[in-house]
Amino acid sequence: xxxxxxKDIDDYITGFPGDIQDKLQKIRAVIRKAVPGAQExxxxxxxxxxxxGILIYFAAFxxxxxxxxxxxxxxxFKKELKEYETTKGTIKIPLHKPxxxxxxxxxxxxxxxxxxxxxxxx
Numbered sequence: 429x430x431x432x433x434x435k436d437i438d439d440y441i442t443g444f445p446g447d448i449q450d451k452l453q454k455i456r457a458v459i460r461k462a463v464p465g466a467q468e469x470x471x472x473x474x475x476x477x478x479x480x481g482i483l484i485y486f487a488a489f490x491x492x493x494x495x496x497x498x499x500x501x502x503x504x505f506k507k508e509l510k511e512y513e514t515t516k517g518t519i520k521i522p523l524h525k526p527x528x529x530x531x532x533x534x535x536x537x538x539x540x541x542x543x544x545x546x547x548x549x550x
Contacts, residue, residue, distance in 0.1 A: 437468050437475040448488050451527055455486050458529045462536035480543040484536050495519040497535045500542060505535055
């Protein structure tokens with residue numbers, strides 16, 4: 429039985445229309461630049477970056493993109509995220525709004541520092 433699950437991030441991104449692909453590629457590039465040593469993986473059928481555990485996920489939906497920086501990533505940037513819908517570990521960015529790439533970079537760097545500290549404690 430063949431799975432329809434994307435095999436990698438490129439495969440995931442090509443499953444969306446061109447304008448959404450552009451946003452996803454830019455999010456990917458921003459995250460990669462923020463944590464150049466992190467490994468790109470697919471987890472829960474979503475693109476993710478991993479180093480000492482998952483740092484951040486991202487995904488596209490019909491009317492928004494979501495960033496999943498865990499609950500600590502959302503809590504740390506709560507004030508900067510006030511214009512977006514958030515849950516404990518998710519940031520929902522409507523497609524009609526500009527994507528806050530700089531904020532995504534800062535959140536990713538925070539998650540890397542947090543994950544690195546946890547890795548040292550083990």
